[in-house]
Amino acid sequence: xxxxxxxxxxxxxxxxxxxxxxxxxxxxxxxxxxxxxxxxxxxxxxxxxxxxxxxxxxxxxxxxxxxxxxxxxxxxxxxxxxxxxxxxxxxxxxxxxxxxxxxxxxxxxxxxxxxxxxxxxxxxxxxxxxxxxxxxxxxxxxxxxxxxxxxxxxxxxxxxxxxxxxxxxxxxxxxxxxxxxxxxxxxxxxxxxxxxxxxxxxxxxxxxxxxxxxxxxxxxxxxxx
Numbered sequence: 001x002x003x004x005x006x007x008x009x010x011x012x013x014x015x016x017x018x019x020x021x022x023x024x025x026x027x028x029x030x031x032x033x034x035x036x037x038x039x040x041x042x043x044x045x046x047x048x049x050x051x052x053x054x055x056x057x058x059x060x061x062x063x064x065x066x067x068x069x070x071x072x073x074x075x076x077x078x079x080x081x082x083x084x085x086x087x088x089x090x091x092x093x094x095x096x097x098x099x100x101x102x103x104x105x106x107x108x109x110x111x112x113x114x115x116x117x118x119x120x121x122x123x124x125x126x127x128x129x130x131x132x133x134x135x136x137x138x139x140x141x142x143x144x145x146x147x148x149x150x151x152x153x154x155x156x157x158x159x160x161x162x163x164x165x166x167x168x169x170x171x172x173x174x175x176x177x178x179x180x181x182x183x184x185x186x187x188x189x190x191x192x193x194x195x196x197x198x199x200x201x202x203x204x205x206x207x208x209x210x211x212x213x214x215x216x217x218x219x220x221x222x223x224x225x
Contacts, residue, residue, distance in 0.1 A: 007221060011213055013209070021202040025068070028195050032090060041184055044087065047097040060076075063080075067083075067084065098193075099200070102175045131151070154211075161208040172197040
């Protein structure tokens, strides 16, 4: 029933938006990873400058494998930068490294939304796994409470994405402020860095829209029981 009705069409716009956002990130990264910074500062060096200038000395900066796998690990207090971001002196590398520093600064400053997002991660992870199982079982056995629980759990998933988007935008704002005020990039390079970060933010917006459309679909399916 869930996979053989018109409501599946609701998830198509989210899929298209997600694919477009990912391609936009790839294009921006590919373009600006070829633009060397005038100050010849690598991603790792930029991250170190941003953290130290903000009094954050307990976060390690480490190289990682893959491409665009950069992330901040709050549990182990480290920023992991993919190989090219860590070692190259491109506008894209500096922008992405500074963005991850933005997350470290959020934790250091006890930014409320990052604390809230961290708190709901376990429930959101469980919800993304269990929602469909509960709803399918509820439909098979005609047991509405299971369906309702599944939808409530998925609401937490939607909430996670709703919080993640402003958290990511805030991290990018912190990154742009830092690389401008610390003269890591000059005025001609800042718009390029912003394009990289804006493209990345679109992926989180796409995830939010996709989750909202999925929630709508689940609600419509539940009303057919």
